[in-house]
Amino acid sequence: KNEVEQSPQNLTAQEGEFITINCSYSVGISALHWLQQHPGGGIVSLFMLSSGKKKHGRLIATINIQEKHSSLHITASHPRDSAVYICAVNTDTGTASKLTFGTGTRLQVTL
């Protein structure tokens, strides 16, 4: 069993829908990251969280440390949001530590 689990693995939505991607982890963490990878593209960092909630444009990320769970929400989804969304955690203390990744959620937003 992976230390970081994401659900769903695949998600298809229509433009304008509200989308939620979930991430659960089974280890102690110092930070959690949400990353985005467009087809054929590199990985882009969306959020880094250690508590609470962060918002950037139509993206919202939340984390519940007690429940070891994080969610990434996309409001008013658009086809350009189609990408793989990856949850990753720092399990070591300190800022210079490696990431442990989930398998990713492939999102397809259609017109």
Place this chain on the structure above:
Amino acid sequence: EAGVTQFPSHSVIEKGQTVTLRCDPISGHDNLYWYRRVMGKEIKFLLHFVKESKQDESGMPNNRFLAERTGGTYSTLKVQPAELEDSGVYFCASSKEGFYGYTFGSGTRLTVV
């Protein structure tokens, strides 16, 4: 500032050959990480440099993989001899000391045939 640059973007080699992947981190980023995604699996850690020193190489699969970081600048990852199971996408990331944010390269897709 320029991002993290990786090359080649794609490489197709025959089993038994040698391949060298290169990563140029953001200037001033002391931390450099190599990761790999094998098809259908999650991205996995290979190793971490702090400047020119290997801080953690616990993810290196075996001694066919050799990573170097010359003068604490760019890094190379050499696979010799390559095997079929080495196929995947190799990502490099860098970060500043004391800062959690990471910048990733676009990856090198390695196919061993």
